[in-house]
Amino acid sequence: MIEVENLSRAYGNATxxxxxxFRAEPGEVVGxxxxxxxxxxxxxxxxTGFMPPSGGRARVAGHDVVRDSMAARAxxxxxxxxxxxxxxxxxEGCVTFWAELRGVKRPRDAAREALAAVDLSDRRQSLVRNLSKGMRQxxxxxxxxxxxxxxxxxxxxxxxxxxxQVIEVRQTVKDLGKGHTVLFSTHILxxxxxxxxxxxxxxxGKVAAHGTPEQLRKKLFGGDRLHVQINGIKGDAALKLLREATGVAAAEADGTGFLVRAKPGVDPRTHIAGAVQRAGGLVVEMRPIDLTLEDIFLNLVGADSKGGG
Ligand SMILES: Nc1ncnc2c1ncn2[C@@H]1O[C@H](COP(=O)(O)OP(=O)(O)O)[C@@H](O)[C@H]1O
Ligand SMILES: [Mg+2]
Known part of the structure; x- marks a missing residue:
């Protein structure tokens, strides 16, 4: 378990x-x-005990990272x-070395187990220099x-x-979550x-939002975005049709097709399909667009706070 309460940290004058x-429970992967x-x-x-907080508390597996730092680190x-x-x-030498540093009882056995867990057993004897970046990770x-x-x-x-290799590492992280409390950071939603x-x-330095990815998507984004591609209707006419379709908040051309923003809580897809069909055209593609972190932040904290970084 990870428990973080009102944690703060300054570097000189900078906060x-x-x-x-926030908290993370056993068996959970928190991003x-x-x-x-x-x-x-x-x-x-x-x-991880590399640095003390300036204020607040943090505990891992029930151990305070400051007062009980050895147990926390272990x-x-x-x-x-x-x-x-x-x-x-x-x-294998590398992981065994780490096991020894960590005071593990049977370092070589522990190293082999750990290598199996990350699917590197077949590279046990390879030199680290010969590994790809993903394997190094x-x-x-x-x-x-x-x-x-x-x-x-x-x-x-x-x-x-x-x-x-990104896909493999993601899968490994996910699998880890089954038996551990996992906290992992990313800037990719x-x-x-x-x-x-x-x-x-x-x-x-502040928690802007938390929840399941699904909750965040719904809460932070006032409606879904779709990429729509239409055949058989001229560009301007198609754009007008999209803008007038039920559930559509906005539409614009985006190179290969149109970018459509849905009104909050409405799924405009059947309405779009119907309107296009009635006009004698054909929807050849209609897919939700993944939100980027940038989208989320624009919605969450406004365009101002994006500067300076
Ligand atoms: N050793 C340091 N000395 C001074 N400022 C730091 C140091 N490490 C991080 N910072 C500052 O603290 C803020 C948070 O940095 P960091 O925790 O590395 O963010 P992230 O990992 O999300 O990119 C940033 O403004 C960064 O410039
Ligand atoms: Mg970082």
């Missing part, structure tokens, strides 16, 4: 965290979502933003898991790795949606 509270500078890494460093596996890399060690995960901690904290684990049970959105 990086300002009254942040810490926010743009660069939001305070994600700062939160994680405090939770309960956490941490994949930092930049994992230390030992290029000349073997994969999984190696970092194995290091974080080697002492079998109840709480796992992963700082942007998919950043900078190629798409195929779709990633949070795929991986997390709940999301905490940080913006400028």
């Amino acid at each position: 990086a965290l300002d009254g942040v509270s 810490l979502l926010g743009p660069n500078g939001a305070g994600k890494t700062t939160t994680m460093r405090i939770l 309960s956490v596996g941490y994949l930092p933003e930049r994992t230390p890399i030992y290029p000349d060690m073997t994969v 999984r190696l970092g995960l194995a290091q974080a898991l080697v002492h079998n901690p109840p709480v796992v904290i992963l700082d942007e684990p998919t950043i900078g790795i190629d798409p195929a 779709t990633e949070a949606e795929q991986v997390c049970d709940r999301v905490v959105i940080l913006n400028q």
Whole structure:
């Protein structure tokens, strides 16, 4: 379990965290979502005992990170933003070394288990230097898991790795959630949606919103957006038709088709399909557009707060 209460942290005069509270339960993957500078890494460093808070409290697996820091640290596996890399060690040697640092009883056995958990067993004897970035990230995960901690904290684990491997790392994080309390940070909303049970959105050191991805989508966005492609009706006529369709708040051309914004709480898709058909055209594509973090923030905190970062 992770419990964060009114946490704050200043760097000199600058406030990086300002009254942040949230929880993560065992068996749950919680996403810490926010743009660069939001305070994600700062939160994680405090939770992993790398840095004290300026105010407030944080507990991991019931241990206060300040007063009970040894026990707290022993309960956490941490994949930092930049994992230390030992290029000349073997994969297994590297994880065994970490197990020894962590005081694990049978370091080699623990290393093998951790490597199996991240699906790297077949690369046990490879040199770290020969691993792809995605594999290195999984190696970092194995290091974080080697002492079998109840709480796992992963700082942007998919950043900078190629798409195929991103999918694997996401799946690994999701699987981890079955047996651990997982906190992972990202600035990609779709990633949070795929991986997390709940999301905490940080913006400028404060919790801007929290909930399930679905709740956030509904709460923060006043209506869904659709990409619509129509054949058999001229552009201007199609645009007029879309704008007049029931449930449509706005429509504009967007290159290959139209971007349609729905009125809150209304699904305009059947209305659009009907109107197009009556006009003798054909809807060849109509799909919801994924919200980006940017969309969410524009809706949540307004365009002003996007500056400066
Ligand atoms: N070591 C540091 N010294 C001074 N300011 C820092 C330091 N680390 C982070 N900050 C500042 O604290 C804020 C939060 O940073 P960080 O926690 O790294 O955010 P995120 O991980 O969400 O990008 C930012 O404004 C950043 O510039
Ligand atoms: Mg960060």
